[in-house]
Amino acid sequence: METSRRELAAMIALGSTGIALSSTSSPAQTGTTLASPALVHHVFFWLKRPGSQKDREQLIAGLRTLRNIPVIRRLEIGVPAGTESRDVVDASYDVSELMFFDNVQDQKTYQEHPVHQQFVKSCEHLWAKVVVYDMATV
Amino acid sequence: METSRRELAAMIALGSTGIALSSTSSPAQTGTTLASPALVHHVFFWLKRPGSQKDREQLIAGLRTLRNIPVIRRLEIGVPAGTESRDVVDASYDVSELMFFDNVQDQKTYQEHPVHQQFVKSCEHLWAKVVVYDMATV
Numbered sequence A, B: 001m002e003t004s005r006r007e008l009a010a011m012i013a014l015g016s017t018g019i020a021l022s023s024t025s026s027p028a029q030t031g032t033t034l035a036s037p038a039l040v041h042h043v044f045f046w047l048k049r050p051g052s053q054k055d056r057e058q059l060i061a062g063l064r065t066l067r068n069i070p071v072i073r074r075l076e077i078g079v080p081a082g083t084e085s086r087d088v089v090d091a092s093y094d095v096s097e098l099m100f101f102d103n104v105q106d107q108k109t110y111q112e113h114p115v116h117q118q119f120v121k122s123c124e125h126l127w128a129k130v131v132v133y134d135m136a137t138v
Helices: A005-014 A027-035 A053-068 A104-112 A114-126 B005-014 B027-035 B053-068 B104-112 B114-123
Strands: A039-047 A074-080 A095-101 A127-137 B039-047 B074-080 B095-101 B127-137
Touching (some): A039 A104, A053 A074, A053 A095, A053 A114, A104 A114, B039 B053, B039 B104, B053 B095, B053 B114, B095 B104, B104 B114
Antiparallel strands (some): A039 A127, A074 A095, A074 B127, A127 B074, B039 B095, B039 B127, B074 B095
């Protein structure tokens, strides 16, 4: 693999003694940060019947209705990927939703939105466990 | 809050008897899907010294170097957001990285990339626990 000048610079910056705490933004970083919403909401669902393709499809269909909630800047729905199996990788969930919001208030608006509440009402019988991570970008 | 025509359509589609399994894509969904990379890689770090702002900053600085790896389509770095405290929300982690790749092969290339390996070497003494979720978008 060819190593670009920018990659080399990053490797030099890391060096052998640790990482500079005051590293300035690279152009790529600045570009990403400018376009970034401030809040990432990632939810993982474990089904009551993990082997049921029907239940998985129903949950995914329910999650798709959430796209109609205006405060959601981006919505991705997924299932465990076929990446290498490692101790640190949790691939035990069945379905996942990933959302971007502009801020905490918008995430609250989403929680209370009738389309979200209808989704919970229609689908909550399908899942045994839910884990949510809310992350503020830095 | 005003309810738009699209939101109303979604609420009607959900109905009271469940969710249609064969729902077609909304324009918003199609747009998002076309722009979507196929693989989301979300990593959560718990520090050995959770109270250490220095360790947190060092880990974040290390994660920022990963932006120089070309196969990464998008990188977000974050910390627990100030969303409502609920049983399902895990806000115990210290730092998180969220990456988008085009496919599983690109994620493998990233794992083996010298900038990533240098990051692990420089920062792994900081964390006590790592949990990774790899999600293929549907």
